Amino acid sequence: MNNATDTATPVTAAPATATPVTVIGLGLMGQALAATFLKAGHPTTVWNRTTAKADQLVADGAQLAPTIGHAVKASPLTIVCVTDYRAMYELLDAGDVERVELDGTMLVNLTSGSSAQAREAARWAERRGARYLDGAIMAIPSAIGTAEAVILHSGPQSDFEAHESALAALGTVSHLGADHGLASLYDVAGLAMMWSVLNAWLQGTALLRTAGVDAATYAPFARQIAAGVAEWLPGHAEEIDSRSFAAEVAALDTHARSIDHLIEESEAVGVNAELPRLIKAMADRSLAAGHGGEQYSVLIEEFEKPRTD
Numbered sequence: 284m285n286n287a288t289d290t291a292t293p294v295t296a297a298p299a300t301a302t303p304v305t306v307i308g309l310g311l312m313g314q315a316l317a318a319t320f321l322k323a324g325h326p327t328t329v330w331n332r333t334t335a336k337a338d339q340l341v342a343d344g345a346q347l348a349p350t351i352g353h354a355v356k357a358s359p360l361t362i363v364c365v366t367d368y369r370a371m372y373e374l375l376d377a378g379d380v381e382r383v384e385l386d387g388t389m390l391v392n393l394t395s396g397s398s399a400q401a402r403e404a405a406r407w408a409e410r411r412g413a414r415y416l417d418g419a420i421m422a423i424p425s426a427i428g429t430a431e432a433v434i435l436h437s438g439p440q441s442d443f444e445a446h447e448s449a450l451a452a453l454g455t456v457s458h459l460g461a462d463h464g465l466a467s468l469y470d471v472a473g474l475a476m477m478w479s480v481l482n483a484w485l486q487g488t489a490l491l492r493t494a495g496v497d498a499a500t501y502a503p504f505a506r507q508i509a510a511g512v513a514e515w516l517p518g519h520a521e522e523i524d525s526r527s528f529a530a531e532v533a534a535l536d537t538h539a540r541s542i543d544h545l546i547e548e549s550e551a552v553g554v555n556a557e558l559p560r561l562i563k564a565m566a567d568r569s570l571a572a573g574h575g576g577e578q579y580s581v582l583i584e585e586f587e588k589p590r591t592d
C-alpha cells in the first residue's frame with residue numbers, strides 16, 4: 284500500500300461533463316472514493332447501510348439515495364466498496380421482491396476478495412444483466428484522488444475504457460486483462476513482494492544491530508541491494524517463461540551455500556533464522572530434484588506446487 288502525503292498530486296481536473304457516479308458503501312474507503320468523485324466534479328450519489336456516514340458527503344454536495352435501488356438507478360456507473368463479497372451480495376442480491384434492479388448497470392466492485400470470488404461475481408452480475416469490472420485498491424483512504432493511489436481493474440477492456448476517465452479521478456488506474464480474477468491476483472502478488480522485501484530488510488537489520496549498526500544506517504545499503512535485485516527480474520522472467528534455467532550467473536548450488544552462511548551467521552549472533560531456513564528448505568528440495576546447476580529462478584518449480592509432505 285502507498286503512504287499518502289498532504290503534498291500528493293491530485294490526478295484529475297474536473298471534466299466539462301463529468302459522468303454521474305454512485306458509491307455504495309461509505310466506510311473509510313467508500314467515503315474517500317465518494318469525496319474524491321465529488322471533488323473531481325462528478326454528480327455523486329451515495330448509499331450506505333448506516334445512513335449517518337453520508338452526512339459529510341451530503342453537506343459537500345452528494346445526493347443520498349433513499350434506497351440502494353435508487354442509488355444504482357441514479358448513475359450509469361456504480362462503485363461498490365464494502366467489507367467483503369458477502370456484504371455485497373447481501374446488499375445487491377437479497378430477496379426476490381426488493382431485489383435491486385441491475386439490468387444495464389455498470390458495476391465496479393472495489394471490495395477486497397479472492398480471484399475466485401471476483402470470477403464468481405462476474406458470472407452473478409452477468410446473470411443479473413449488469414456489466415462488471417472487479418478491482419483492487421492498493422492505497423489507504425487518504426491517498427485516494429492522488430497519483431499514489433494504485434487501483435487495479437480486470438474484466439472486459441471495453442467496459443474499462445468506457446469508464447476510465449471517471450475511474451481515473453480516484454488515482455492511478457490500470458486494466459490488467461479480461462479475466463476478472465486478475466486484479467485480485469495482482470493485489471496479492473504485490474503484497475507477496477512487499478512483505479518479502481520488508482522481511483529481508485528486517486532480517487538484515489536484526490543482524491546488523493547485533494554489531495551496533497542502527498536501522499537507519501543500514502537502510503540506504505538495503506535499499507540499494509533491493510533496487511539492484513529488482514533489476515534482475517526481467518531476465519529471470521524470461522528464464523521462467525521459456526522454462527530454460529541454464530546457469531549463466533550463479534548456480535542454485537552456489538546460492539544454497541550462501542543461504543547456509545546466512546543461517547549460520549544468524550544463529551551465531553543470536554538472531555532469528557526461521558526465514559532463511561524456510562528458503563533453504565525449498566532450495567534443498569530443488570537441489571534434490573537435480574537443479575543445483577541451474578539458475579536461482581528454477582525455484583519457481585517449488586513455488587508452483589503446494590507442499591505435500
Ligand code: NAP
Binds near residue numbers: 313332333373395
Ligand atoms: P470499513 O470502514 O469497515 O467499511 C465497511 C463498509 O462495508 C461500510 O460501508 C459497512 O456499512 C459496509 N458493510 C459491511 N458489512 C455489511 C453488510 N452486511 N451489509 C451492508 N453493508 C455492510 O472498511 P473500508 O476500510 O471502507 O474497506 C472497504 C473495502 O475496501 C474492504 O474490502 C477493504 O479491504 C478495502 N480496502 C480498504 C483499504 C483501507 O485502507 N481502508 C485499503 C484497500 C482496500 P456500515 O457503515 O453500515 O457498517
